[in-house]
Amino acid sequence: MATQSVRRNAGKGASPQRSAAARAAAKRVARAHPTEPSAPQPAAVPDAGAITPTTPDISADADADVDAQDTGRRRALLCAVLAVLVVLGLASSITLGSQYRDAERTRQARTAALAAARTAAPAILSYDYRRLHKDFAAARGHLTGPFVARYRKTTTTVVAPTAEKYKGVVKATVAAPPRGGTPAASVISESPDKVVVLLFMNQVTNSTQVSTPRLDLNRVRMTMVPADGTWKVSAVDAL
Structure with missing residues (x-):
């Protein structure tokens, strides 16, 4: 003023x-009299449209849950695959083990049956009229099954009477190379329980019917089966 x-x-x-x-x-x-301060102005209220609401990051949690679920599924799938592989591995091992055992049994059967056939063939196909009973008994020791009865019947009704009448002596051997070597016998078929062997036999016959010894070259197929802890003849076929 x-x-x-x-x-x-x-x-x-x-x-x-x-x-x-x-x-x-x-x-x-x-x-001395400073101007009176102006009345305080109300604080500015921010525009509601400019305020960004603060909300929890739900998408991040959802992504974390999805990742955890995917990880769980992958682990479950991996465990299932590993379980299948283990089962297949065990099955393969069992199969291979069984095949190996069968192959080994077959190999052993082949070796044993072939050796038994080479020993049995000369005994079965040889005889001497002077000791028929002894020769036939020795031959039956190499036989098994129904073939024993058939052999007994044939030797009793056919071979023995003819041998005694003509004083027959037959000496059979498995053919071998002139200069020596492995006898001519081979395996036709084989399994752990049966082996079929083909043998080439030389049979020298002496009797009152021939003036000089007669040599016959024969082929014989013998079926071998395990019996009494060894391999014996269950059938003989002349070829």
């Missing part, structure tokens, strides 16, 4: 000195 009075007085023609003094006085009054 004092400042306005001074200014009105100055406008009515006051001298420059008074005007300067008035201005100085006004400044002193202004400093």
Whole structure:
């Protein structure tokens, strides 16, 4: 208010000195009575549209759950595959083991049956009229099964009477190379329980029916089967 009075007085023609003094006085009054502070303005309210709501990151949790589920599925699938592989491996091992055992049994059967056939053939196909009973008994020791009865019947009703009548002597051997070597016998078929052997036989016959020994070259097929801890003849066929 004092400042306005001074200014009105100055406008009515006051001298420059008074005007300067008035201005100085006004400044002193202004400093002594500072302007009253303006009323506080209400705080600005931010625009609701500009506020970004804060929400929990649900997508990250969902992704984590999906990843965990995928990991669980992969582990389950891997375990299932490994289980199948283990089962297949065991099955293969069992199969291979069984095949190996069968192959080994067959190999052993082949070797044993072939050796038994080479021993049995000369005994079965040889006889001497002077000791028929002994020769036939020795031959039956190499036989097994129903073939024993058939051999007994044939030797009793056919071979023995003819041999005694003509004083027959037959010496049979498995053919071998002239300069020596493995006898001519080979395996036709084989299994752990049966082996069929083909043998080439030389039979030298002496009797009152021939003036000189007669040599017959024969082929004989013998079926060998395991019996009494060894291999014996279950059938003989002349070829």
